[in-house]
Amino acid sequence: MAKKQFKAESKRLLDLMIHSIYTHKEIFLRELISNASDAIDKLYYRSLTENNTGLSREDFEIRLDINSEERILTISDNGIGMTREELESNLGTIARSGSLAFKKEKEAKDEIDIIGQFGVGFYSSFMVSSNVTVISKAYGEEQAYMWESTGSDGYTLTECDKPNYGTEIILKIKENHEDENYDEFLQEYKIRGLVKKYSDYIRYPIKMNTQQRKLKEGTEDEYETVIEDQTLNSMVPIWRKNKNEISTEEYHHFYQEKFYDFSDPAKVIHTNVEGVSTYNALLYIPGKAPYNYYTKEYEKGLQLYSSGVLIMDKCADLLPDYFSFVKGLVDSQDLSLNISREMLQHDRQLKAIASRLEKKIKSELLEMQKTEREKYEDFFKNFGLQLKYGLYDRFGANKEMLQDLVLFYSSTENKPVTLSEYVSRMKLDQKYIYYACGDSVERIERLPQTEMLKDKGFEILYFTDDIDEFAIRMLHEFDGKEFRSVSSDDLGFEESETDKEAARKEAEDYQDMFAFMKETLGDKVSEVRLSQRLKTHPVCLASSGGLSIEMEKILNAMPNDEKVKAEKVLEINAGHQVLQALKKAYESDKEKAGKYTELLYNQALLIEGVPIEDPVAFSNAICDLII
Numbered sequence: 001m002a003k004k005q006f007k008a009e010s011k012r013l014l015d016l017m018i019h020s021i022y023t024h025k026e027i028f029l030r031e032l033i034s035n036a037s038d039a040i041d042k043l044y045y046r047s048l049t050e051n052n053t054g055l056s057r058e059d060f061e062i063r064l065d066i067n068s069e070e071r072i073l074t075i076s077d078n079g080i081g082m083t084r085e086e087l088e089s090n091l092g093t094i095a096r097s098g099s100l101a102f103k104k105e106k107e108a109k110d111e112i113d114i115i116g117q118f119g120v121g122f123y124s125s126f127m128v129s130s131n132v133t134v135i136s137k138a139y140g141e142e143q144a145y146m147w148e149s150t151g152s153d154g155y156t157l158t159e160c161d162k163p164n165y166g167t168e169i170i171l172k173i174k175e176n177h178e179d180e181n182y183d184e185f186l187q188e189y190k191i192r193g194l195v196k197k198y199s200d201y202i203r204y205p206i207k208m209n210t211q212q213r214k215l216k217e218g219t220e221d222e223y224e225t226v227i228e229d230q231t232l233n234s235m236v237p238i239w240r241k242n243k244n245e246i247s248t249e250e251y252h253h254f255y256q257e258k259f260y261d262f263s264d265p266a267k268v269i270h271t272n273v274e275g276v277s278t279y280n281a282l283l284y285i286p287g288k289a290p291y292n293y294y295t296k297e298y299e300k301g302l303q304l305y306s307s308g309v310l311i312m313d314k315c316a317d318l319l320p321d322y323f324s325f326v327k328g329l330v331d332s333q334d335l336s337l338n339i340s341r342e343m344l345q346h347d348r349q350l351k352a353i354a355s356r357l358e359k360k361i362k363s364e365l366l367e368m369q370k371t372e373r374e375k376y377e378d379f380f381k382n383f384g385l386q387l388k389y390g391l392y393d394r395f396g397a398n399k400e401m402l403q404d405l406v407l408f409y410s411s412t413e414n415k416p417v418t419l420s421e422y423v424s425r426m427k428l429d430q431k432y433i434y435y436a437c438g439d440s441v442e443r444i445e446r447l448p449q450t451e452m453l454k455d456k457g458f459e460i461l462y463f464t465d466d467i468d469e470f471a472i473r474m475l476h477e478f479d480g481k482e483f484r485s486v487s488s489d490d491l492g493f494e495e496s497e498t499d500k501e502a503a504r505k506e507a508e509d510y511q512d513m514f515a516f517m518k519e520t521l522g523d524k525v526s527e528v529r530l531s532q533r534l535k536t537h538p539v540c541l542a543s544s545g546g547l548s549i550e551m552e553k554i555l556n557a558m559p560n561d562e563k564v565k566a567e568k569v570l571e572i573n574a575g576h577q578v579l580q581a582l583k584k585a586y587e588s589d590k591e592k593a594g595k596y597t598e599l600l601y602n603q604a605l606l607i608e609g610v611p612i613e614d615p616v617a618f619s620n621a622i623c624d625l626i627i
């Protein structure tokens, strides 16, 4: 059976394409400039492969011209141009890319950087123009041609005059519309901004006659407007330069301009990778956390460039959440872009790049931790919380990546330390990595629960952020050592048999009294017992379940109705006189013993920073004692 060709209503197809591919009208300029750059690249390629062209790289340029009265914007280039047939096939056939064909035919060469591949970019000009005229003369040809279309009812192709080879795209910009402002595409300021945004790193100069206010010659305070030919683009991207050609100031200046920060970055990471995925990346770790960093408004992501053209301003997939503070950009020729160049078709290459960047960021941070400790501590003050959220996130799946980067304040070093530094200092008889939780270092410093551990010379990590204990629970252990809260049931002390026996006997002596105290407190505590961890303080609270008292405090402060309850144990210091006073009261006056019990329990809550249930009753009980 004879095969039939698909038929397409080209007018409808064009309309559909113009209005559905791109989300931002302004990208038409990026597309036309990219085409001009491709055309120049093709001619430049020819000059490299043919000896007698007499062309050199400096001869090439792209020009923009605004005629706001006539509503005309012109983009011209002195590239390879198009013959009649090429105009017909390239601009008369939707989705035919002469550039892709060229690239395939010539195979990639270092000096050229062809951008076009889908054969649709040109038509984006109809998003902003009521009429598009293309005047083109192919290099080496005598005759120039004019292609003209309104984008809806076909095109005309006629002979015309054009002195030099190259192409001119003349756009008749649409009239303003109720909800569309087209006038802006006739404003020098806007056009200059668009070139900077999307086409700053096109490798040929993009020139425009611009109006400049200048001091009138021979005067001191008279100004005049002069027309000056200006190159609008930077051309050579800083990240494609050799590292040793770039000064720290240059790196910092670029950062401040591009990412709107007043302060210098804490670290610059510049990497050029070749291999399975080839890319350049220039990353910065900010010196200060942006004011909205820990809010929902903060958007993470790196700028993504393909062959020097901006594809995406904030590509979130390039950064994991825990490194969301990193700013910067990635430039790669290997990306499979979708037709609008607004997204990536499938993210395999992107994933590969992201995973390498992640490792690079980690190794640079570790290096900073090792060689520039103060700077690292500053960095951690800014972004440490995010790293700790990262540890907690996804049930600790990022443990390997993050556990070496976190710092906690140390009771013995009096400064933030890493987990491996802690482990390296652990005593021979020390079973666990100890930690204590509280609102501030000063407050934890005074916690009775830390007394015995400190006395034995054990180091304690102070957890002052709400997330700390949750994050560490996800870690479970570090370097084979489990974490233990100073308030937990078992602190892992090695006790001799005689000590154990003495403790057992002592506990037996108070068994009945503790049962009485437990009964008095009801389900507020799960047990009353002698303490292993106190030295001078009379009482403290310990927790015996999976949920610590600190976690209870944090979870209950969250804005939801579900309240949780940690299992609390009231511990009494065996060496404190209060125990004898209690015993005396228990034996002679049960009512008094009951009051003492309530008082001690409330005291323990206060020390812990947990609000007491009935402050009035508590203060009355103290008054009763005084009277």
Ligand SMILES: Nc1ncnc2c1ncn2[C@@H]1O[C@H](COP(=O)(O)OP(=O)(O)OP(=O)(O)O)[C@@H](O)[C@H]1O
Pocket: 031, 035, 036, 039, 077, 079, 080, 081, 082, 090, 091, 096, 097, 098, 099, 100, 115, 116, 117, 118, 119, 120, 121, 122, 123, 167
């Ligand atoms: N200024 C120009 N000079 C020479 N040829 C051009 C010019 N502009 C467009 N062309 C030709 O027209 C073809 C179609 O252009 P169009 O912008 O629609 O697609 P493309 O650039 O190939 O691909 P993409 O859709 O990815 O941009 C190009 O491939 C190129 O061969």
